[in-house]
Amino acid sequence: MPFLEMVGLSKSFGATKALDSVDLAVDTGEVRALVGENGSGKSTLMRILAGVIHPDQGRMRLDGREYAPHNPSDARRHGVAMVHQELSLCNHLSVAENVFLGVEPSRLGVLERNELERRTRDALSRLGYPDLSVDLQVGKLPIATRQIVEIARAVAIGCRVVVFDEPTSSLTEEDTERLFEVVRSLRNSGHAVVYISHFLDEVREVCDTVTVLRDGEVVPGDGAGRDGFSADPVGSLSNEEIVRRMVGRSVDELYPRSERRPGEVVLEVRGLTGRQRPSAVDLSLRRGEVLGVAGLNGSGRTELLRAIFGLDPVVRGEVRVAGILRSGAPFESWRMGMGMLSEDRKQEGLALGLTIADNMTLPCLHRFGRWGWVDHRAEEATARSWAESLGIRCRGVGQKVSDLSGGNQQKVAIGRLLLHDVDVLLLDEPTRGIDVVSKSQIYQLIDRAALQGKAVLFVSSYLPELLGVCDRIAVMRRGRLARTLPASEWTQEGIMAEATGA
Amino acid sequence: GSSTESKASEETPKATGTPSFKIAVIPKGTTHEFWKAIHAGAKKAASELGVEVIWKGPVKEDDRESQIAVIEDFITRGVDGIVVAPLDSSALVAPIEEAIGKGIPVVIIDSGLNSDKYVSFVATDNYKGGKLGGEHLAKLLGGKGRVVLLRYQVGSASTQEREKGFLDAMKENPGITVVSDNQYGGATTETAQRAAENLLAPLKKPDGTLSIDGIFCPNESTTVGMLRVLQDAGLAGKVKFVGFDSSPTLIAALEKGQIHGLVLQNPFNMGYLGVKTMVSHLKKESVEKRIDTGATLATPENRNNPEIRQLLEPPRE
C-alpha cells in the first residue's frame, strides 16, 4: 500500500471543474513530478493535500489511515508540508519566526528564542545557507532569498510529505542545484516528495516518477504505475512524450525566430543609475530587435527595467524613447509608447480583484470612447479577441483574475502589453510559471511583435529561452551591464561565467 | 466643543490697593449665547473689581471628563479662586473638592453640585423656571389640550430640573395631556432639529396641521431646532410654543409671534455675581451660600419692556 493515496478527488470552483476524479499515490522514498498545462489543476490538487481547500468528492489516506485535514495546521500535524507557488511570508517577522510560524517552540506561550533560532539555523544549513542571518526581517530580503525561507519552512519541521509547487521559478541555477540536493536528501531519508514544475529538465534531474494532469484529470500512463495509479518512471518517457500527454498533441519548434531586420534606435538609455541599482547602464534598442538581459538573482535586472520605466527613482542618467526624453512616472512611459510586465504579478502585475477585461484594457482606456467616457462594448470585444488569441482559459473576460491559474494570470498581464500596441516592451520574466506550450506561444508573440517593428527588452533567468529568442544578449553583474553580444556568440556557460564575473 | 480663554484685567482707579486676584471662570461649553453673556458679566465684575479673570471651557463641549481636566490644569497652574458651572452635580465633586483642599475656594454657578464645601451657589432656580414656562403654556391653552416636551440631553441636571418643573406644572392641569416626553434633542441644533421633525411627524393630521396644542423646549438648542421645524412646515405660530433661553434667532421668532414665551435666565448677572462673590470671599467678607439670579418670562407682549429687553439681549462677550 502506498504511503500517500488520493482517490477520486474532484473539485469545482463555481462553473470551473478544476479536478475531476483524480487518483494519485506517492510512496516514501519517492520524488513524484506533477506536470501539466497551466490551469490543469496541479496546485489545486496539492492545496487539497495541504488542507488549504477541501475536495468536493474523494478521499485521502496517509500511512494507511484516513486523512482529511481541516486546515493547513492540521495537515502539518499529520506531517504534510507545502511550498506554495505564490510566496506566503510575513514581511514583518524575522526569518526564524517565519520558518516556525504556527509551530513555534515555546514554554507556556513564551517563545524560546534560542531554540527557535538554533533550529532555524539547522534547517538553513541543511539547505546550504548556513550564513543567512535568522533575525533579519523577511521584508528586507531579496525575492530569491525569500523563496529559500519558504522552503526552509517546509523542511524545518519534521514532516513526511513535502510538496514543492514551482519552487525554482525565482531561483538561480546555483540555488536550484542546492535545492535538488535537499530534495534528494529528503527522498533518501524516507520522505514522500511531490514536485510541480514546468521545466522538464528539472523533472528529469530530480524526480523519480511523473504524473501528468490534463484538464483536471490524470492522463493514463503505460500502466507502469503501482496499484493501478498512473505514474511512469521519468526515465521511461521522453520530453516529447510528456508534452504530448500534457496537451494531447506534440509540440515542436520551441523557439521560433523569423528573419528580423532591426530598424532605427527607439530606446536609448544613457548612464542610468538608481538608488542602489542599476549603476551607469548604457544601452540602445532598435525597432524589430529583441535584447535579452541575463544575470544572477539580485544583479539588478528588475531594477533596470523599473528605472527605465519610471517606477523607481532615477538618480542619474536619462532614458529616451524615439528620441524624446522620459521625465516622469509610468503613465508618461505608456504615453511615449513603452509598456512593462512586472515579475511580481500578485503584488504589482495585476489587480486580482478586477476582471480580465479590466486588467487588459486599463492602460489604453482612452482608445475606447471619447471625452473620458468608456465604450464598454468595444472594450470588451477587444479584450475577448486577445484572450482568445492568447488561449487564456476562462469563462469569459468578465471573470475575476484571482480565479485564474497562475499561468493564465501571466497571460493576462502579457495580453495587456500586446493589446496596447506599444513600441517598446519591457518584459521581466514573462514566462515565469508558464507551461511549455504557452511558452512557445509567448515566444511566438514576442517574435511577431519584433516583426511588426517593436523593440523588446527581455529579462529572464532561463538561459535557453534567452538564447533561443533574443537577437542580442546583455549580461548584468552587480547593477552594471557587463557585456552585450549577439545571441549566436553566447553559450550558456559563457553567460554564467560573465554573470558571476569568473 | 470649545471655549476661549481670555484675560480681563483692567486697573480701575476704584480697585487700587486691593491685591490683584487671578480667578478662573469655567463654563460648560461656549457655543451658546448663554455662556457669552456669563463671560461678559464676569468681565464686567473683573474690571470693576480690578481682578484677572481667566475664561476656559472644556475642550469637548458638554464632556464631564474634559471639564475635570480643565479644573486640574487650573489647580496645577495655581489660581486664587475658581468660578465653575459644573457639567455634573456628582462627577465634578472630586476635582472641585481637591481644589478646595489645595486652598483654592470655589463658587458654583448655573448648576448645582452635591457638596457643601463651596463658597456660594449662584444660579437660576431651574425647577422654578421650568414651572414658570409650564404655567405660561397652560395659561395660553386655557388649561386643556395636548402638549409635547422635547428634552435636551441625557444626564444634564439643569435641564432635567426644568423638564421636571414643566411636567409638574402640567400635572396641576388635569385638562392637559403630555403626548410625548421621552425624546431627546441631543447636543446641537442640528440633532435637535432632526429629533423635532421625527417627534412631530406622527402628530400631523392629514390636513397638515398638528394634533397637539402646545410645545415646550428646555434650552436654546432644542428651542431653535423646534422652531426651524415649525417654520419649515408653515406651522410656526399655529401652535403654542414656549422655549427657554434667548438668542437673536429666538428673539426674532418672539417678535413674529412664532414663539409665545421664553423663560429667561440672567446669565450676565450670574457671571457678574459669581466673580463678585468670589472676590468678596477672597477679601474675607462673608457671602450668601445661595444666590438666586431669577427666572423671568418674556412674551410677545412684554418683550419691549426695558428690563426684559436687557435679559433678551444681554451684553455678550
Added chain:
Amino acid sequence: MRRSETWRGVLNTASLLAAWLVIFLVFSVLKPESFPSVRNLETILRQSTIVAMSALAMTYVIVSAGIDLSVGSIAACVSVVIAVLLKDGYGPWTAVAVGLACGAAIGLLNGVLIARLKVGPFIVTLGTYLIVRGVAKGLGQEQTVDPQRQVWLNDLLGSLGPEERWRIFPNGIWLLIALAVLAALTLRHTRFGRHVVAIGSNEQAARLCGVNVEATKVWIYTLSGLFAGLSGLMLFSRLRLGDPTAVVGMELEVIAGVVIGGASLSGGEGSVVGSIIGVLIMYTIRSGCAQYGLPNWVQEIVTGAIIVAAVALDRLRLRKTA
C-alpha cells in the same frame, strides 16, 4: 463594467432597495396613520440629504481604498463660512461659491498630503478633522452664526408649501439626485472612474498600468471636500445658521452608509446608488424608531444592529453565490 458585473451590480442594488422597502413597510405597518406617506418620505429624504451628499464622494474615496474622516468638520466649517459671508452682506451666490471653494481646498490639502507625503488617509484626515473643526470655531468666534437674512439658500431643504407641491421635492433633493446620477455614471463609465476602481483594487498594478495614481488621488479627495462642502450648504439651509459644532460624528454615518451600500473598505468595490440607499436605510430606521416613540437609546441599538446585520447578510449572500 463587464456585462456579468453590470448584472451583479443591478442585483445588488435591487436587493438593497428591497431591504429598504422591507424596513419602510415594517414601520408603515407599525405606524399606518403617518409613516407611509409622500410627506414622510420627503421628511426622511430631507434629513438624509446632508449625509447623502458627502456619501456620493465618499464612495469614490472608499472605492479607492481610502477614507476621509474630515467630511463632518468640512461641512460644519462651510456652513459657518456661508453664514459669515451672508452676515457681512455678501450675496448668496458669492457665499455659496466661496464656501464650496473652501471645502474643495481642504479636500485638495488632504489629497496632496496623502498622495505626495504618502501619509495614510486615516491620519491625514484625522488631522484635518481636528484642524478644520478648530478653524470653524475660530471663524464663528465659537458661536453659531445667524445671518438673519431671507435668502433662497434657506429653502433648499425646506418643506414645500401647498402651492409648490408640483415640484415634489425641494431643490436640494433634486440637486442630490442629479449629482448622484452624475457620480454613478462617472464611476462606471469614465476613465477617471475606472482609475479609481483600479487604485482601490491594487494601487501598484494601477501605477504599473500607467494610471496617474497621485493625480487621481488628489482629485478624489478634492471631490470629497467639495461634496462635504455641499453637505455644509445643506446644513446651512436646514439650520439657517452656521454652526461650528454641528454634525459631530457625521463622518461615521457617511462611511456606514457607503459600506451598507456594498462598498468594501479594502477598496475596489462600491456603488454610488448603493451608498445613497445605505444612507436612506439608516435614516429610515432612525425616523421610524423615533416616530414609533422608541426611546433614543433603543434607536441607537436598532441602528447599530441593522448596520451589522445588513453587511453580514451581504457577505453571507456573496459567499453562497461565489
Added chain:
Amino acid sequence: MRRSETWRGVLNTASLLAAWLVIFLVFSVLKPESFPSVRNLETILRQSTIVAMSALAMTYVIVSAGIDLSVGSIAACVSVVIAVLLKDGYGPWTAVAVGLACGAAIGLLNGVLIARLKVGPFIVTLGTYLIVRGVAKGLGQEQTVDPQRQVWLNDLLGSLGPEERWRIFPNGIWLLIALAVLAALTLRHTRFGRHVVAIGSNEQAARLCGVNVEATKVWIYTLSGLFAGLSGLMLFSRLRLGDPTAVVGMELEVIAGVVIGGASLSGGEGSVVGSIIGVLIMYTIRSGCAQYGLPNWVQEIVTGAIIVAAVALDRLRLRKTA
C-alpha cells in the same frame, strides 16, 4: 526581537520619547512657573490614563490590521455597569469584576462577528459603537448613575495627598504601567504576540502556516474589550459616577495615539510603548495649550497639525533610511 530589530525598535521609541521631551520643554519654557513640575506630569498622566489603557490593546488590534471603534462606548458602558452595581449595594470588587466581564464580552462579540462572519472590523465595531452606547444609556436610564458611595475605586486616579507622596503615582497609573510592560512583552515574546503580527503582516500566509487566525482575532478583540473596560473603570474612578454619554470620540484619540506611536493601519507594525508615548504626546499638547491659555479652537488646530506632522516626519525618516 531580533538584535538588529531590537535596535530599530529602541531607536524608534527613543525618537518618540525625544519628540515628547521637546514638546514638554517648549511648554516648560512658555510656562516656567507651573509646567515643569512632578505634579503637572502626574496631572497629565492621570488625564491620559483612560485613553492610554485602551491604547494598549488597540495596539494589538491595529498591528493585526484591524480597528476597534467601539472602545469609547464600551468604556462608558462599563462605567455605568460599575456605578449601577455599586448603587445596588454590591461590593466594589464584584462591580469591577462584572464591569470588566461586560467589556470583555462585548469584545468577544466583536471578535466572533469579525472572525466568523468575516465582516470587516470597521463595520462590526461601528455597529457595536452604536449598540453599546445605546445599552449604556438604557442601563443608566438615560441618566448619569451616582452610586454615592465612598469606595476605593474612587481613588484609583485621584491625586495623592501629601502623606501618600511616597507612592509617587496613584494606583491607577501604576496599574497602567504594569499592564503596559506586560502587553509590550507579550507582543514581542509570546506565540500569541507573534501570531498577531503575522496576521497583520500577511493574513493568508498566517493561515497557511497553521496560525489559528479566527481564534487569535477573537482573542485580540476580547482583549480590546477588556482594556476598554479598564478605561471604563478609570473613567468611573475619575467621575465617581457612571456616565453613558462620556468619552464620545475617544476611539479616534486612541487610534491617533497608537498611530503617532509608530503603528501602521495596514498592519504588522506598532509597539505598545510607542502607543503610550503617542497618547502622552497628545495629552501634553492639550494640557500645555490649556495652561498656556490658548483658546480651545487653536488647541484643536495645533493637535491636528502635530498628528499629521508627527506621522509625516516618521514616513520621511523611514524613506531616507530605507
